[in-house]
Amino acid sequence: MTSTERRPQHSRRLPPQQGEVIDRNRVLEFSWNGRRRSGYEGDTIISALAAAGEDVFSRSFKYHRPRGVLTATMHDPGCMLQVDDEPNVRAAHRLLRAGMRVSSQNTWPSLHLDLKAATQLGGRFLAPGFYYKTFMWPRVLWPVYERVLRQFVHAGRVEPQTRGEVYEKRNAHTDVLVVGGGPAGMAAALSAVQTGARVMLVEEEHQLGGHLRWADPAAAADLARQVLEADGIEVLTNATVAARYDGNWCAVVQRDPEPGMPERILKTRTQSLVVAPGLIERPYVFAGNDLPGVMLSSAARRLIGLHAVAPGERAVVLTANPEGDAAVEDLRRAGIEVAQVVDARTGGDVLRARGRKRLQAVELADGTTVEADLLVTATGWTAPTSLLNMSGVVPNYVPQAARFLPGAQPGAGIYGTGGLVGDGELNQLQNHGAAVGSHAAQYALQQRHAIAATVPTSLPAGGHPNAGTAPPMSSLPIPQHPELFRSSTHGIVDFSEDVSSRDLQSAVREGYDSAELAKRYTTVTMGPSQGKLELVNALAVIAEANGKTIAETGATTWRPMYTSVTLGALAGRNYDPVRYSELQPWHESHGAVPLVAGQWIRPERYGDPLVEVNSVRQGVGIIDVTPIGKLDLRGPDVPKLLNQLYVNKWSRLAVGRVRYGVMCAEDGVVFDDGVTARLDEEHYVMSTTSSGAGAVWEWVEEWLQTMHPDWQVHVTPLTTAYTSINVAGPHSRRLLSRLTAGVDLSAEAFGYMQVRTGRVAGVDDSILWRIGFTGELSYEIHVPASYGLHVWEALLHAGEDLGVRPFGVEAQRVLRLEKGHLIIGQDTDGLTKAYSAGLDWAVKLDKDDFAGKPELVWQREQGAGPQLVAIQPVDPRTVPEEAAQIILPTGRIGGRITSSRHSPTLGRSICLGQVERALSDPGTVLKIRLTDGRTVEGTVMPQLAHVDPEGNRLNNDTLPEETVEYAAPVARGPVVVQGQRTSIDDWQVSASQSSAPLTLADVSPLAKISVRAAPDGPIAESMPTGFGRVSPSGDGRLVVGSGPGEWMVLAEPGERAAVLDELREVTQTAEEHASVVDLTHGRALFQLMGESAPDLLAAVCAIDLSDDMVSDGAALRTSMAGVVTDLIRYDRGGIRRYLLHCERSSGRYLHSTLLDAGRSSGVTESGYPVSGPVLNS
Amino acid sequence: MMQIPCPWCGPRNATEFRHHGPHAPRPDPATASAEEWRRYLYLRPNPYGPVEETWYHAAGCRRFVSVIRDTFTNATQWSEGGPR
Structure with missing residues (x-):
């Protein structure tokens, strides 16, 4: 170290060179292994160190041999260093910055006194397969081996306290x-x-x-x-x-x-x-070819030409090509003594490089030895x-x-x-x-x-430049170059992995004779340089050992990535969509424990779930069930569709009625269930499980589009157009009747499994279903989503004297388990056919056809498959884990527990389980194996319901009550308003206005009315625009061609009712099947305005938004940050503007994601533009 | 990433679509034998070369579209037949 210390800084720096990339006026201080160094702006870390006279930068992977510059590029295997808290920095590429703390890695105790280099002496023991052969036996010693070997790991240091970086x-x-x-x-x-x-x-x-x-x-x-x-x-x-x-x-x-x-x-x-x-220049294989001071001609020329660094003082050059000859010229011009030029084209060759720590002499094939501190090789290229x-x-x-x-x-x-x-x-x-x-x-x-x-969004052709005729393309001459790979001595082939030509030969001798086998056995080409330097040499050595040509040996495959990429960059920003109900902020502020259910974040519990269960059984409770899937079905052929998709019958469902249905896939496996209500002659609402909503919609579309395009049915997902609240408990009728208008809630007028529409807490167009998932008298109310919080708070307020309280998903699970209602996907699995799910009563094999019918016919004929049964453990305090196994007397597994809870109503544990048919008779005593190894007994019950199997609790004779006072309805957008508020219509919006060059505003209060008709029928004719384009219509409205046969009419908030009436009039009088659905509350709508908007969108959206592809007046649907989003380009006042809308429940996520992705574009959140009409000036 | 040529929207990234597999017409359940039904449910050709497939443009126009895809090159083109 002391000799290095005495060297002046920049001792190897040359006078200014013509093409140098350093700025000599800007000196950068940094440290190298704790000592101060300096370089110039434009230096790489390595060029600055080389200029300071350093020539050893690391120790090699296996033998801990000293390594210096080989290529002086990003791919230089000996130049991977630790920089500050970042390991494995490619220091021959990374530019020097002031204050960098640079150190060598894989050295101990220091770069120049590396005790691990002792492995060099025993190099013979590190032959290929050394680790496989040596440390695998005896197995019991592996932990010891591992501890020792870990000291030799070739890598830098990862700081636990790392910087917060953005990728x-x-x-x-x-x-x-x-x-x-x-x-x-x-x-x-x-x-x-x-x-x-x-x-x-x-x-x-x-x-x-x-x-x-x-x-x-x-x-x-x-x-x-x-x-x-x-x-x-x-x-x-x-x-x-x-x-x-x-x-x-x-x-x-x-x-x-x-x-x-x-x-x-x-x-x-x-x-x-x-x-x-x-x-890429190829190294030459000979003894000592990895000594510091041995480098490629391109490395020497880079150091001289780009960084004005002398790579040595006395050089030997091995050249086989003009670039090597040019390197000789460059060295001489830089004042470096060229002691000998060895011309490989005339038979010259290098046998051995000699030296300790760095090159001291070169032994040539003619027997002479030349003293030198630099050996430059120019022996060929890799493409x-x-x-x-x-x-x-x-x-x-x-x-x-x-x-x-x-x-x-x-x-x-x-x-x-x-x-x-x-x-x-x-x-x-x-x-x-x-x-x-x-x-x-x-x-x-x-x-x-x-x-x-x-592309329907593009402008008519003409805006595109047209190419002329290209000049004829000739090919470049085939290069001529001598085949030079290895001298008569052995040296390093793979500098990253320390694989020598001798190693490769012995691998071939051991039978790993193909390139792919030898590669995996010796790890040649598998290190950080990934074959860029060593591939051809490795193939040449393998070919030679096999007595074959390189062409016969073949190449290994180049796969992505070409260079190393950080895991941070591969991960990028986290775009993991989450969905929220309108009530989620309320749940969070009232102590709800969040539950992740698919994409949804839901309240699991507010306090003790058993107390929540009791309040439902004894009084009344409310639960947010917004994630339940809801599909609006319209058209004369809806009953045909329902008959096709559900296993049960639908032809005679009367208006005002609700029916439970089960869907099976074509293999007879149950895949969804829910209730469907008939609201009007040709208008139904289907509900699905929360997790199945998307799949059921796709299933419906598949049947309609691919198998029955003749059926007249329009499907519109409404899942988050409504906030869904289940009001459950003996007092639910009393509570709900205090807020409803236009609906008679009496037991006679509104029976079990019926549906009504009406006004709840002043909110029109609410849908009320009387159903009983919890087993109590209960009403599921669906109110337009923007009013969800208003209705929720009104219920809590109106029911104070009844002890109303919110209950979470966990309480609901207990309630439904007490009632014996199954959950698809929990009490069934991917093999459970309808007859195994206790659904025999629902399957109607006398229907002509339905999805899955043939499989169910066979299942019934064979009586095959397990059975869903209710089980009560003999010890009422034992609650078996879900998925606990049910054991047959033979010891074989005969089933499993699918749901299990303590029932506060019964004061004992209750379960559902899938068991083999032989075990399914009521009264059978089952052996249940718990995860702690104990076996307990449980009894099969006569029916699935543990509580109230007769269904008495679904009916009680409470009477409806008088309406009470409630607050005026307030509508809210999907993004919680922070700061100053104001009102638009009855919407509460943010009053803050931003004049930043790029703004994002929640404009969800705009009316959004969906129209469906044939893409080429009379209604399509009457619309001002078709798929892919938007057009302003009268009165400041905007008609968007949002899909084939799909339009979205946007209008100012006050216009909603008028637009709706007008469009209904058009569709009702049309000579074709057409429908109008109000999606004002079902969509989140944002306005992104500013010229740099496409830069922001490029972070979340894969569409080419250039002017010719997505011009002003274009409309399309795509995925943004993982959310299906409609994008409308509708510039305003010459400023680029995009209107973005997605499912309302995804709105909060999309909004925050756009703000996050746009931080570097300077996007600013703005309130609703209250000063005038939003759509048109 | 492979692009799927949607006849409605133009070429879009395959991640916008759901792959519904090669065309598999549904047999009439009233007359189908167990063997025919099994073929419909479980057996798919996996040719080396072009195959006609159904893709659902879930994040776009929401149409089921028919595409001919070469299983070797992943080159795709519109198919005239099948659902549009």
């Missing part, structure tokens, strides 16, 4: 994506943009120019200037195209895209992909065909080129240019690049035209 993924769209900013890539980008295409140019390094930066700095600067000045090329430096997937979908990894964000992934859809990454491989191109080994070249293009839209595909002078490379860029652009524009023609 993100964004969507991007381009016509031509050019990978590589060398001469060919830049020429391709320039000609593509001249052809009229949008271009994205991605360069891994910090500057454009590729190898020209050191070979011809003036030409590099000139080309780079042209690219940076061109209008329409988006240049990303310090970024890598890490992967290419189907449809030219590329992962572009940007490093340090903005402050506080280490990495970002651009999910880039491109029409044409131009791969121009250049070439990084990675992205082409991922595109389906197979690389072929070409012996006269001594490298792999890409094979035939698999299809249009994939191109290669530059050194990757051939050789040539600078002008040849540029000409080829330009021709490729032009072809790529032309193809991309044709594709773009074709897409625009199929």
